[in-house]
């Protein structure tokens with residue numbers, strides 16, 4: 001299966017550090033690897049409503065949930081590009097992951113079987129110099145990947161506060177060059 005990367009941008013501002021770092025990593029992907037970039041701020045999901053034990057979730061149509069669901073099912077690689085907000089993922093990313101719980105219970109989707117074996121990646125930028133502050137975000141993504149029986153590609157971390165700061169984090173830019181791995185080298 002050809003690789004197809006879905007980059008989900010979780011910042012509440014455009015052109016922020018997290019997107020800049022994700023784009024540096026994505027530059028290294030070969031041209032024949034499809035890239036799709038979607039901003040969760042531009043495609044807001046409604047608050048998740050837990051209907052799991054009540055009534056069946058139905059497949060969304062014609063809205064942002066449908067767009068994000070279809071994009072998720074089509075991707076071999078899902079890259080969560082979330083700034084660190086309060087030590088974890090941003091609210092829009094958390095809401096997107098909450099919707100996975102509904103999609104897991106939506107008849108006819110085979111959401112879990114479709115995602116199993118695919119890869120979940122993370123990119124994050126935080127203001128604090130200590131990377132350990134991002135441990136809860138790393139745990140959220142790695143545990144979610146394990147639950148879904150997905151591969152976990154790891155989290156690319158950068159440092160910065162105002163937009164553009166991360167471009168001064170030379171260690172992060174170096175890590176970005178190899179983040180998506182040896183597997184794409186000829």
Ligand SMILES: Cc1cc2nc3c(=O)[nH]c(=O)nc-3n(C[C@H](O)[C@H](O)[C@H](O)COP(=O)(O)O)c2cc1C
Nearest residue numbers: 011016017018083084085086087126127128160161
């Ligand atoms: C709501 C909010 C919560 C934040 N929480 C943290 C945090 O817990 N730890 C931290 O180091 N930086 C925190 N920051 C700073 C951002 O992670 C930092 O500014 C980052 O560069 C933002 O990424 P962006 O430019 O992609 O939006 C927070 C910023 C906001 C707006």
